[in-house]
Amino acid sequence: MSELAVDVSNLNYKYPDGTWALRNVSLKVYAGESVLLLGISGVGKSTLLMNLNGLLTPTEGTIHIFGKKVIEKNLREIRRRVGFVFQNPENQLFCPTLWDDVAFGPINMGLSQEEVEERVDWALKLVGLKAYAEKPPHHLSFGEKRRAAIATILSMEPDILLLDEPTANLDPKGVENIISILRDISSKGKTIIIATHDVNILPQITDRTVIMYNGKIKAVGRTAEILSDIATLEKYGLKLPLVGQLFHNLESNHKLPLYGGLPITIGSAEEKILELLGRNKK
């Protein structure tokens, strides 16, 4: 079993106006895992992410990051290890040039000029914005801003990446870009937690899915299992991914045999269709 990256224990969070946004949340995430934090609007996804890197302080309960408790005196180290990509990239870009924005974190960490340059170069290349280094961030398109915001976090080389709705408001190409960046980051052994309400986009890159509802965790399991469990999804206001819906309809309306479960990604659907046609995948 790999190292425990995130350990949330009986976390409750109350906003100053009295709203209890998280109730008795417990969750363990292991190093190198990619986790989808799924739930309809207002269930507490962003609040949970903000507690994980100390932007918000638990009202009750504890959070440990690689064994270190998230409390005031550890915040500097926690923030170095846990990077948070906000839903709105504009919250993360405030320097005169993109280069400055991506260099901001590494400079603050006290890295040498050479190391800073290396990291900025690497992060901008990874998100495909190397050619835009000298541009003012407010001149970038929305999709480019999203990738730029990811680069500002990657340059700090966090071990854990929290992303809040990273594919919202992007065109299909933009979504594809983000998926490929996240795949790349995940293959480097980073731990990733992604909050979203979209069941269609990110299952292909996440190992486990956590369903939240009304401030609580309601289901945790392998993504392929959770996202093909129609009863659980519907109970919490969610739907099957479109691919899964198609196969579910074929099964219930036309008795299509689905041994081995409902496919929920294009890739698994492709395999299933070939299997049903008696052909092997090339």
Ligand SMILES: Nc1ncnc2c1ncn2[C@@H]1O[C@H](COP(=O)(O)OP(=O)(O)OP(=O)(O)O)[C@@H](O)[C@H]1O
């Ligand atoms: N600053 C705040 N003060 C009071 N209540 C808040 C505040 N921010 C969020 N809430 C409430 O806390 C609950 C959880 O909000 P949160 O933003 O975490 O949900 P979410 O799952 O991220 O939703 P979405 O998918 O719409 O982003 C909601 O009921 C919301 O109204």
Ligand SMILES: [Mg+2]
């Ligand atoms: Mg949110």
